[in-house]
Amino acid sequence: METTYNPQSIEQNWYKTWEEKGYFTPQTKADADNYCIMIPPPNVTGTLHMGHAFQDTIMDALTRYHRMKGDNTLWQPGTDHAGIATQMVVERQLAADDQSRHDLGRDKFIEKVWDWKEQSGGAITQQLRRMGGSLDWEHERFTMDDGMSEAVHKVFIQLYDEGLIYRGKRLVNWDPVLHTALSDLEVLSEEESGHLWHMRYPLTDGSGHLVVATTRPETMLGDSAVAVHPEDERFKHLIGSTITLPLVGREIPIIGDDYVDMEFGSGCVKITPAHDFNDYEMGQRHALPMHNIFTVDACINDECPEKYQGLERYKARKMIITDLEALGLLEKIDDHKLMVPRGDRSGSVVEPYLTDQWYVKIAPLAEPAIDAVKNGDIKFVPENWNKTYYEWMNNIQDWCISRQIWWGHRIPAWYDDNGKVYVADSEAEVRTKYKLADDVNLKQDDDVLDTWFSSALWPFSTLGWPENTDRLKQFYPTSVLVTGFDIIFFWVARMIMFGLKFQGEVPFKEIYIHGLVRDADGQKMSKSKGNVLDPIDIIDGIDLESLVTKRTSGLMQPKMAKKIEKATRKQFPDGIPSLGTDALRFTFASQATTGRDVVLSTDRISGNRNFCNKIWNATRYVLMNTEGQDNGVENTDCEYSLADRWIRSRLQAVEDNVHRHFNTYRFDLAAQDLYAFVWEDYCDWYLELSKPVLLKDHFSEAEKRGTRQTLVTVLETILRLNHPVMPFITEELWQKVAPLAGINADTIMNQAYPESSEALVDKQAEEELEWVKHFIMGIRSIRSESDIAPGKPLPVILQNASEADTKRFYDNEAFVMTLAKLESVQFISEDESAPESSIALVGEMKILIPLAGLIDKDAELARLNKEIGKLEANCEKSNAKLGNPGFVDKAPEAVVNKEKERVAEMESAITKLKEQLAKISAL
Template identity: 60%
Template sequence: GRDRFVEAVWDWKEHSGDTIGRQMRRLGSSVAWSRHCFTMDDDLSEAVRKVFVQLHEEGLIYRGKRLVNWDPVLHTALSDLEVMSGEEKGHMWHIRYPRTDGRGHLVVATTRPETLLGDTAVAVHPEDRRYSDLVGTELELPLTGRTIPVIADEYVDSEFGSGCVKITPAHDFNDYEIGKRHGLQMINVLDENAALNDNAPEAYRGLDRFEARQRIVEDLEAGGLLEKIEDHRLMIPRGDRSHAVVEPYLTDQWYVKIAPLAQPAIEAVEDGRLEFVPGNWSKTYFDWMHRIEDWCISRQLWWGHRIPAWYDPEGSIHVGMDEADARRRSGLADDVPLEQDEDVLDTWFSSALWPFTTLGWPREKEYLERFYPTSVLVTGFDIIFFWVARMIMMGLKFMDDVPFRTVYIHGLIRDGHGQKMSKSKGNVLDPIDLIEGIELEPLIRKRTTGLMQPQMAPAIEKATRKEFPDGIPAFGTDALRFTFASLATTGRDIRFDLGRIEGNRNFCNKLWNAARFVLMQTEGKAVSPSASPDVIDRWILSRMHRMVAEVETQLGAYRLDLAAQALYEFIWNEYCDWYLEFSKSTVQASDEAAAAGTRHTLLTVLETSLRTLHPIMPFITEEIWQRIRAPLGIEGESIMKTAFPAVGDTDPAAERDVAWLQAVIQGVRRVRSELNLPPGKVLDAWLKDGDTGDRERSKRFAETLRQLARVSEVQWADPEMDTAQCAVALVGDMKVLIPLKGLVDVDEELARLDRQLERELADLGRSESKLGNERFVQNAPEAVVAQERERLAAHRANVENLESQRARLEQLRQ
């Protein structure tokens, strides 16, 4: 019974209800854990009842018989948002409705012949001349012995089918409205299991709706009343939990009168008190809010906030905070028996109150005054209507203010094939499994246990074995968080794949190794800022300030992806790949003042980068920060309590100088790579056609070029120097020349390139052939086609690169 079920749910909650909390802690969420709330806590339950009672008193909650979406498996009403409609194959049955005057029949088309038994009219368009003389006459309703009228209504599309529409007010939402307009009888022919009830002819009572459909079609055909059957594709509504076909069902339910609540919520977004990011979601919000209908809030379930309404023997309704309060409000004596409504409230009803009930409303004021309204709600677009709009409406109603100033809408995380993650599909990725790793067999058990459709288990197991043959390796929290941030393009869905998170785990390793290098260079050694830092130190500090400014700007614009990109590019490319290499010669030089200054810059840039990165990668940044703060003389117990870095001045001159240095080094390295020269081979290098600035920089950076470009000497060539036997790299107008005589066996290199080119051209041809096949492009999964297009682009780039290398080698033969 109900009491034992509720007791079992509470027991489950005690044992398993902390899963979300554990996931949040493991993911590094920094929240007020002492303010943990559960929707069924006593204080929150009291707040829910108070809201219900107040809205009922104001006439904004009422009980009425209306058509609802009914789930015949879960035996409960569903809101429109809990119904998922998709196109499926079906049929259109054309049925003859005989005229009672014996002068022929009207043909009516329907996709649901079983509801014919509840028809109460046939409608035609008032301007359809074919039927104008039949409006007001009667038709025989097949198989029932009843007669029904022909009515005129502008809803009918006279161009569709015969122009005649069967009207079943108790089993179709549009027919329900037509029935109300014309005062038609509403005959419900289905029970809560979607089987035919006692309002149906005796021959069909007790039959499942689909079995009844078959029997009715057979009987219509036997009676000569079936004109024809056509294949037809139609939208089928299914419950989002049970996946059962949902029935429009006439029943008594509780509703919120929504229009008076919706208008202030529309105005709050219109006048800018609340904004959506990205802004295009406000249009989606308005479209729904302007078409909003009364909200069915009762559910035929046992678990949830029970509706605070009681019925006396006459069926009168009494609402209150509890039974005693209901009696007091209605002036009922204690001896009048009352029975509480069995239904519970839609879970989104209590969720709509969350922004203020969790802060203590209606009893406590301290947290409400400090934190309401909050700054930003971060959520997915799929619950704008379920949750966001309702929080806005309830916040304005009970707090006279919006619950938050900004609603940031992120995309849904989909699997690698672009499919929405769901338990029923077995493609959900538990973040803890990505953080800690999981072996294959436990992963399969997790994905196939507790399915609402157990028959899906074999398919889920097969797909899991194919996608994760070795299980999921451990990636750590920071890599996972950085992946989410880097993929968080505003409003777009995220196609998640392990390759991205693996790359970001490498980023963590890169940062860790950089910190180890810095500590090796600084521990126990002099660290002090230089009075006149050299150009490379000035460059990295300038680039750091640009990075901090970019991250601050992008975080303010909710572009987490661009903030993550700026951090990644600066830390990996500029700090690790360039500055650490530049610094090696300085920290090991005999000039101790310069070495101490560079050590200070190494630490300063690392520490600033850690503080900037910390909101996205909290764990590794905290660990490294604790190790490097002492040499910088930083006090404090945690990086969390330090200030976010301030944006400093940039140094464009230093940036131009180092950009020149990088371009020369990259030019020499590119020549090495293209000509397959060993990275440790010391090369001769000549500069040609440069200006005064180029000459000054070549002198200043001579030692750095020798070390990082691995060249013996950087010399300036005469204008007449023969460059035919040189590889050339361009830096602006200046040429970097690498004499190749004696370095390269041209014939051998050409042969090697020809072999590579042959392979690439073959791969390119296969890819072009695949994408030229229309059947492949139209029928293959979208992700597979996209992957093939990426391969094609890569093959083309490789071919172009190889042909360029080959042309350069051919020049050496001349």
């Protein structure tokens, strides 16, 4: 095999082999459990980001684990048509040619979108392949393929016929650029600097005025009332009277409502039911009229005074403020921080807008969905997300499912010339279902369905529903949903509601909620911060200039591009080295702590690249010592050394632990156990302990055979244990190791996941080997503290050794003498005097290494004094910093604590060095 690990030379070749040979296709064994994960369908417009890469690593690890356990395993792939996002991409392309979708017409425009989807829509699925995702690509689905469209129509029509879908005029999030309603998830609210305008509203009877404050003075044109708290002594006598709305002249009532906060502002609130969600609720309670003042472009409409008609909302705002000031009705203007909602695609400020939309009556669907979690049919991991789910579901509002765009599932509803609505699968079916004559003119609704509507059917529509397919019968309900917390309401809850409604069962039994992926400083990754990492750049590597170009391309603002370039050069002065998929995946797994965000850095990934190197080099060592040898595959005449029995016994605990961790979604603990066992137990200890057996003549052939067998079988098991998380390197190495263990098979993917054996647990061997390790580590510690060369043979005196210590030493003399590099060993009693020595303890036994003659006394004293002086100077600086109130009071708590930890570490080191100094001085 190659002397160095090079992930680029193995990863894509293996993926191609796996896919071509159909290894990802689920089995249909009658006696096996079924295991299914549905991928949260990524937008067809998208590319893989670190959140995807983390989430997909978790799903693939679970899929590979259950496949190796022998389950009939399906990881269902697919993509979402991403209505608004996709339409915007194609509209931008048309705009570059001075065209709009209206120039093409609906049908031609939809053809353009399909063309674009075919050309560019597969990018993310190719990236999933690069990440090693073992999805059943033969059955990949798209939310607008024929089968999915049939499912969407069936659900819409059934819910409409049952009275659970209706059309009504309600407030929605309206994007005045895209001219469509938006879901809450498509609205990004961030704090911005603005103003609070305090306006005087004259009482109609001329007795005075009320002061109201608003961040959007233009909406006063649509006011329907002024509200006060019914217990507010200042105003409760005015409830029932009216004010005359400035600039408009309309008389509007003063109402009392508990919603008003008496302590905030003036205690008086203007109510605009058609342009504010809270005001809308109050308007419903008090039967207030709704005055819509905006056009679809957020310009003032013709329901308002003529002088403002046609003005863009912010121009109207300026004119209204000027006019109020001229009338003496503007009391004051305060600077004010406020949350501003913007459409995530257009960037335009979203307006609450009164419009006709289609809605799902959600309460009847929500009740059984709440019960499904309460009674344990569905389990959240971690469990605390139950509370969030209940809070959302118990306060759920009817769901606006219509969007005013062209790309998506067109609503299967038709209107006659009188506006009467008919719902069916096609115009022909409308005529049949409603017994309409051929001369009745029908026009289909122009709106399409919210993307989340088709996504809500994902767990069963992808399996072939509305047909009762074998895949549906086999894999529904699915096993687990792996997703982020941000879409529990928007997607997860809706899948539960629709699954129960249309399948009579929950769509999944468990929901694993993972955290966000953050950068090395704990910051959320975002393009504006310039800290976004592309997983493919980490896998393949990228030079600094290419990375800068990639991050700043497409940025319209030079200032932002400069900021991101600066951040990139600081973060990656040498670019990103090629780290490979397996190292990235192992890093994700090692940080997948339940309920916590993932803090990712290339340093961590580089560390796990070294872990891959460790496994690679361990395999080279095993092959060099076992290829062409009798490894006890057929010859059962094997004797096992203490080290053999120890490593086999340790392996059983690791196997049990990893199974438990996978089944409880503690991928971090599984990774920790695998890392510790491979790096420390197998590589650092067992491989070294195998050398005396293989190289020294006094070990028998049966003992050598037992060690070769153990080297091979434990390594083969290690590769299977790690395969779900690190698929590429484990497949590559397993192909070389498996034949030496007597295994002839095509792929590691279909091998059994390791199970522990009680017969191989050997507590006595574990205890004895721990004694050997402590002995060797004690001597290594003395070498390090005394700066004695690692290869220099040492004389050792063992004092106060018990009978058990003596037996253990002689039983394992070959291991101890070789690994500790000892020249000689002398046993003395507790009463016997010994020369000045460095001491290590193994239980009650003292390991003494006489230092006379081993070190250059003067040179060692000079070295120790220099090191102590350096530490004391640094310690003094840190203590001065901690004594400075300016630092302690202003620096973040984490920074202060880190400085305190640094001082404690330095003080401990100084103490140890001074002890060593005294010991050397006494020689």
